[in-house]
Amino acid sequence: MAPKVLISDKLSPTAVQIFKDRGIDADFQPDLGKDKDKLAEIIGNYDGLAIRSATKVTEKIIANANNLKVIGRAGIGVDNVDVPAATAKGIIVMNTPFGNSITTAEHAIAMMFAVARQLPEADASTRAGKWEKSKFVGTEITAKTLGVIGCGNIGSIAAERAIGVKMRVIAYDPFLSPERAMNLGVEKVDLDELFRRADFITLHTPLTDKTRNIIDAAAIAKMKDGVRIINCARGGLIVEEALAEALKSGKVAGAGIDVFSSEPAKENVLFDAPNVVCTPHLGASTSEAQENVALQVAEQMSDYLLHGAVTNALNMPSISAEEAPKLTPFVRLAELLGLFAGQLTQTGIKAIKIEYEGTVAEMNVRALTSAALTGVLRPMLQTVNMVSAPAMTRERGIHVEEVRREQQGAYEGYVRLTITTERQSRSVAGTVFGDGKPRIIQIKGINMEAELGPHMLYVTNEDKPGFIGNLGTVLGDAGVNIATFNLGRSERGGDAISLVEVDGPIAEDVLAKVLALPSVVQVAPLAF
Numbered sequence: 304m305a306p307k308v309l310i311s312d313k314l315s316p317t318a319v320q321i322f323k324d325r326g327i328d329a330d331f332q333p334d335l336g337k338d339k340d341k342l343a344e345i346i347g348n349y350d351g352l353a354i355r356s357a358t359k360v361t362e363k364i365i366a367n368a369n370n371l372k373v374i375g376r377a378g379i380g381v382d383n384v385d386v387p388a389a390t391a392k393g394i395i396v397m398n399t400p401f402g403n404s405i406t407t408a409e410h411a412i413a414m415m416f417a418v419a420r421q422l423p424e425a426d427a428s429t430r431a432g433k434w435e436k437s438k439f440v441g442t443e444i445t446a447k448t449l450g451v452i453g454c455g456n457i458g459s460i461a462a463e464r465a466i467g468v469k470m471r472v473i474a475y476d477p478f479l480s481p482e483r484a485m486n487l488g489v490e491k492v493d494l495d496e497l498f499r500r501a502d503f504i505t506l507h508t509p510l511t512d513k514t515r516n517i518i519d520a521a522a523i524a525k526m527k528d529g530v531r532i533i534n535c536a537r538g539g540l541i542v543e544e545a546l547a548e549a550l551k552s553g554k555v556a557g558a559g560i561d562v563f564s565s566e567p568a569k570e571n572v573l574f575d576a577p578n579v580v581c582t583p584h585l586g587a588s589t590s591e592a593q594e595n596v597a598l599q600v601a602e603q604m605s606d607y608l609l610h611g612a613v614t615n616a617l618n619m620p621s622i623s624a625e626e627a628p629k630l631t632p633f634v635r636l637a638e639l640l641g642l643f644a645g646q647l648t649q650t651g652i653k654a655i656k657i658e659y660e661g662t663v664a665e666m667n668v669r670a671l672t673s674a675a676l677t678g679v680l681r682p683m684l685q686t687v688n689m690v691s692a693p694a695m696t697r698e699r700g701i702h703v704e705e706v707r708r709e710q711q712g713a714y715e716g717y718v719r720l721t722i723t724t725e726r727q728s729r730s731v732a733g734t735v736f737g738d739g740k741p742r743i744i745q746i747k748g749i750n751m752e753a754e755l756g757p758h759m760l761y762v763t764n765e766d767k768p769g770f771i772g773n774l775g776t777v778l779g780d781a782g783v784n785i786a787t788f789n790l791g792r793s794e795r796g797g798d799a800i801s802l803v804e805v806d807g808p809i810a811e812d813v814l815a816k817v818l819a820l821p822s823v824v825q826v827a828p829l830a831f
């Protein structure tokens with residue numbers, strides 16, 4: 304059946320067309336995002352949800368999203384999505400990190416000019432027949448200092464544009480490298496220095512616990528008298544009451560505000576403050592940007608729903624459309640190894656080590672590790688998937704180690720997964736042959752070559768004569784048909800392992816009889 308996607312915000316119709324062209328059912332309900340009860344009611348019918356900022360994807364929505372695989376944000380900020388809840392439910396959250404950045408940076412620059420020359424107010428006054436030429440004396444931008452807080456994609460473009468209109472640009476961003484600052488032509492400073500020196504301040508950080516309220520009364524007190532502040536990032540970055548006070552006192556000479564602490568902002572303390580230019584979250588609203596983000600999000604979501612390719616996900620490693628087909632058998636292998644070890648060790652896991660050797664080490668091992676962890680956790684958590692597995696492993700305090708190595712042994716490439724508990728370590732290794740089928744090549748250091756069928760019986764025993772006959776007899780008497788029989792041992796008379804594929808699940812009493820056989824140490828049914 305074709306995957307179903309709900310578009311619950313005002314995306315360009317381009318998105319609908321792309322979904323249709325790719326064979327995906329697209330349900331375009333541009334105002335639905337505002338109706339959270341309705342959204343909660345119907346979200347269970349969809350595999351994908353495409354949104355902008357109006358749809359709030361809360362924990363409750365996610366709890367009802369039982370078929371949802373991907374949330375696509377046609378834009379950048381995902382603060383309207385409960386990403387941890389989505390991750391825990393195995394839903395990918397992706398955005399389009401560049402599609403609207405130029406447009407948003409242009410809005411910040413437009414705001415700066417609008418504030419510097421009080422354009423909206425001058426416009427209204429002129430239309431009212433007042434001709435207040437002396438009231439609207441502005442400030443020149445040339446040679447003024449612009450302080451950019453958050454110099455990422457949008458902040459950098461805003462900085463370049465500001466340099467283009469002959470401003471001096473200083474930037475505060477803990478993750479801005481000195482080389483990048485130099486290439487951009489901006490001076491990297493700390494936050495207090497930015498506050499002290501900037502004539503204009505423009506905000507371009509995401510809203511996080513660290514950036515929330517970054518402009519409060521104390522920050523404003525450190526600023527130059529007559530500073531002008533532009534916010535085209537997120538409302539929660541500014542304490543609006545503090546800014547309103549500072550505008551009234553004249554400490555802050557003007558502000559350009561596109562985003563508000565609560566949206567849609569039908570009322571706000573800043574609406575009554577002087578010298579404020581407000582826009583209704585228009586930063587990304589140009590036809591060019593909306594075409595870009597709609598096209599990108601629809602392509603990305605389709606690639607994921609149809610082919611498992613992952614681009615621009617915030618909670619999952621990327622898998623390109625090119626590598627997806629090549630990676631798929633190894634994703635399956637990694638998950639099978641995890642399932643194998645996970646079924647034998649359900650509690651007390653302290654550490655998981657995953658070794659990638661040879662050709663596999665060159666692949667996208669982050670994706671393979673996510674698959675392996677999924678397998679390990681699946682016997683305990685039925686709904687875990689590659690998106691949720693790393694977070695769930697971390698939550699359980701399990702240490703994960705990835706090792707990559709060049710080819711050393713006979714296999715061109717293989718994966719070995721080792722689970723360590725308080726009592727022991729257990730490892731299992733496998734590879735994918737030319738036929739694309741995963742094979743087990745080693746268990747607990749004992750070589751063997753086995754395919755994994757849906758039902759397997761795993762037996763460890765001391766290597767003594769008679770065991771295979773006894774096992775065959777017990778299974779035969781119980782009417783259990785053997786499909787394949789794989790054997791390995793550490794040395795003559797040492798530890799031995801049998802991995803037997805059977806045609807169906809084995810009853811408890813039969814397992815007990817196998818365990819009671821002479822020299823048998825462990826018996827476990829495995830399902831794949």
Ligand SMILES: NC(=O)C1=CN([C@@H]2O[C@H](COP(=O)(O)OP(=O)(O)OC[C@H]3O[C@@H](n4cnc5c(N)ncnc54)[C@H](O)[C@@H]3O)[C@@H](O)[C@H]2O)C=CC1
Nearest residue numbers: 379380453454455456457476478507508509535536586587
């Ligand atoms: N008004 C609108 O319509 C739009 C608003 N936005 C918002 O603009 C903001 C920036 O977007 P991008 O530039 O694409 O993001 P980005 O991720 O490229 O850049 C953000 C920058 O902020 C920096 N940063 C993070 N924590 C910081 C901190 N504590 N102090 C200083 N810097 C910090 C990061 O290092 C990064 O360089 C986001 O909040 C996004 O949601 C984006 C598009 C449209």
Ligand SMILES: O=C(O)C(=O)COP(=O)(O)O
Nearest residue numbers: 355356357378379380587
């Ligand atoms: O991309 C972003 O982060 C934005 O804030 C744009 O929001 P919008 O898609 O215009 O509702």
